[in-house]
Amino acid sequence: MVGFILERGRLLGQGCILYDDRMSEENEKNLAIPVRVLLVDNDKDHAKAMHESLERIGLECSYATSGPEGARMLNENTYEVVVTDLMMNDVDGMAILKKAKDIQPDCEVILVTGHATVSRAVEAMRERAFNFLEKPITPKRLQAVASKAAESVRIRLQNTHLQSRLDERYGFENLIFASESMKNVVERLKRIAPTDVGVLITGETGTGKDVVAQAIHQNSPRKKKPFVAINTAAVAEHLVESELFGHVKGAFTDAISDRQGKFEYANGGTLFLDEVGDMPMPTQIKLLRVLEEREITRVGDNKSIPVNVRVLAATNKDLEKEIEEGRFRSDLYFRLKIVSVHLDPLDQRREDILPLADFFRRQANKKNGRKTKGFSPALRRWMVGYSWKGNVRQLKNVVESLVVMDLDDMLDMDDLSPDLIGDVDKVSSVASGIEPAVSFLDEGSSELIGKSMKEIERWATEQTLKLANQNRKETARILGISERNLYRLIQKYGLKQSDEKNTESISGSSSQDGVEVSPEEPS
Numbered sequence: 112m113v114g115f116i117l118e119r120g121r122l123l124g125q126g127c128i129l130y131d132d133r134m135s136e137e138n139e140k141n142l143a144i145p146v147r148v149l150l151v152d153n154d155k156d157h158a159k160a161m162h163e164s165l166e167r168i169g170l171e172c173s174y175a176t177s178g179p180e181g182a183r184m185l186n187e188n189t190y191e192v193v194v195t196d197l198m199m200n201d202v203d204g205m206a207i208l209k210k211a212k213d214i215q216p217d218c219e220v221i222l223v224t225g226h227a228t229v230s231r232a233v234e235a236m237r238e239r240a241f242n243f244l245e246k247p248i249t250p251k252r253l254q255a256v257a258s259k260a261a262e263s264v265r266i267r268l269q270n271t272h273l274q275s276r277l278d279e280r281y282g283f284e285n286l287i288f289a290s291e292s293m294k295n296v297v298e299r300l301k302r303i304a305p306t307d308v309g310v311l312i313t314g315e316t317g318t319g320k321d322v323v324a325q326a327i328h329q330n331s332p333r334k335k336k337p338f339v340a341i342n343t344a345a346v347a348e349h350l351v352e353s354e355l356f357g358h359v360k361g362a363f364t365d366a367i368s369d370r371q372g373k374f375e376y377a378n379g380g381t382l383f384l385d386e387v388g389d390m391p392m393p394t395q396i397k398l399l400r401v402l403e404e405r406e407i408t409r410v411g412d413n414k415s416i417p418v419n420v421r422v423l424a425a426t427n428k429d430l431e432k433e434i435e436e437g438r439f440r441s442d443l444y445f446r447l448k449i450v451s452v453h454l455d456p457l458d459q460r461r462e463d464i465l466p467l468a469d470f471f472r473r474q475a476n477k478k479n480g481r482k483t484k485g486f487s488p489a490l491r492r493w494m495v496g497y498s499w500k501g502n503v504r505q506l507k508n509v510v511e512s513l514v515v516m517d518l519d520d521m522l523d524m525d526d527l528s529p530d531l532i533g534d535v536d537k538v539s540s541v542a543s544g545i546e547p548a549v550s551f552l553d554e555g556s557s558e559l560i561g562k563s564m565k566e567i568e569r570w571a572t573e574q575t576l577k578l579a580n581q582n583r584k585e586t587a588r589i590l591g592i593s594e595r596n597l598y599r600l601i602q603k604y605g606l607k608q609s610d611e612k613n614t615e616s617i618s619g620s621s622s623q624d625g626v627e628v629s630p631e632e633p634s
């Protein structure tokens with residue numbers, strides 16, 4: 112080996128590692144995701160010097176002083192970056208590279224090589240090495256290359272993390288519902304999502320069309336490709352085509368350069384045409400052609416560009432009426448609605464109200480740093496009975512405002528905005544269908560007074576099973592007993608359990624009673 116090892120100016124031996132005390136801001140920022148580095152070098156002093164140099168920029172390092180030891184460490188631990196000398200006895204750097212890529216394919220490998228073996232290092236690049244360093248190496252150079260490798264791994268980790276966050280956010284698990292109507296929708300979605308078929312999503316404003324479109328994309332094989340949305344109603348009519356298909360320079364006055372449209376952005380992924388009922392007629396015919404031919408032509412151009420896009424569309428309009436009145440093309444309608452999904456207004460699926468409200472309460476707690484624990488029985492009754500013209504979106508906004516206005520951690524009627532309270536009288540009659548559930552723990556509910564504990568126990572078990580859609584796990588959780596004990600109670604009182612399928616647990620579905628307040632918050 113050639114060169115010197117200097118430890119903060121002290122001469123140590125061969126090879127050249129010079130220390131640099133500065134830690135860049137970039138490195139400080141990156142400390143959040145730890146990256147573990149394995150250093151493999153026959154020369155112990157060299158390995159130690161590299162070790163110290165990399166630890167100084169925040170990388171967590173271990174070192175091995177022989178190829179076999181390096182290989183053993185790779186078998187036993189996970190490393191994100193490996194820095195290995197190329198020339199070693201027994202197991203050399205190439206073997207370490209192959210082993211690392213074999214068992215930890217995501218890690219990056221840097222080879223350290225002498226001048227004479229540069230050609231082998233080039234060969235190593237073909238074997239997916241991240242980079243190589245020619246001796247003598249300075250600490251700066253080592254730090255720079257190792258930081259780049261660490262960054263590359265971090266970006267990959269972040270993407271994976273982001274992907275799982277997206278899965279969490281838009282997966283079916285986070286569609287909150289308890290109603291039969293939404294159960295059917297989700298069953299359909301599960302069948303539709305993995306295919307490539309176009310879907311028309313209909314429903315009043317705020318019923319969840321966007322959430323459903325995202326959930327379809329997120330549960331499809333296209334989930335790693337873009338999800339691109341365009342709201343036709345929000346784009347000026349003369350620009351819709353350019354937004355969708357792109358344009359070439361000079362196509363119209365403002366077209367000062369070539370521009371891609373949403374179809375091209377979405378290539379490989381999903382394009383969501385929101386408010387498709389507002390699409391201008393001339394664009395509708397062009398869209399139909401694109402859907403049929405799977406290629407687009409930018410405005411002002413005559414060259415066609417192939418696109419591979421799954422198209423989802425949504426509208427809160429009655430498209431059949433729009434067709435009758437000559438505002439929507441029937442051929443496009445039938446093309447878009449090869450499969451359709453309809454979301455009922457919230458007032459027609461009141462069983463969803465309390466689970467949704469509880470979900471939004473927890474979200475609002477997190478967002479606003481509050482600790483509200485639940486809704487008072489009167490407020491629960493009000494929510495179930497209120498006429499939610501703005502559907503789920505309005506419910507979400509009302510719950511957030513309740514959380515913000517609250518002073519005592521229990522949401523009650525006094526936290527409601529006065530303009531909503533005006534509607535209180537309408538409430539009880541509408542809520543009557545779900546009344547038993549809502550009044551479950553109403554203060555002063557005295558039906559149970561004078562009853563034996565046995566009767567109360569039976570009643571509570573039966574009611575809670577009902578509220579939790581017969582889901583035993585959820586029921587046991589609400590009652591604060593083990594599933595085994597619940598099972599004993601079911602046997603003891605001869606309670607019939609209906610359809611096991613109903614036990615499918617959807618987050619939030621148990622909170623219909625409003626009784627249970629679990630400590631965990633959704634992310």
Ligand SMILES: Nc1ncnc2c1ncn2[C@@H]1O[C@H](COP(=O)(O)OP(=O)(O)OP(=O)(O)O)[C@@H](O)[C@H]1O
Binds near residue numbers: 320427
């Ligand atoms: N089932 C659900 N579970 C959880 N959140 C929901 C659900 N349905 C709707 N939401 C939430 O309610 C709000 C409104 O939903 P969304 O934007 O999807 O409605 P929309 O039908 O697209 O409305 P618009 O017609 O006005 O575009 C969003 O914040 C969404 O996250």
Ligand SMILES: [Mg+2]
Binds near residue numbers: 320321385
């Ligand atoms: Mg929408």
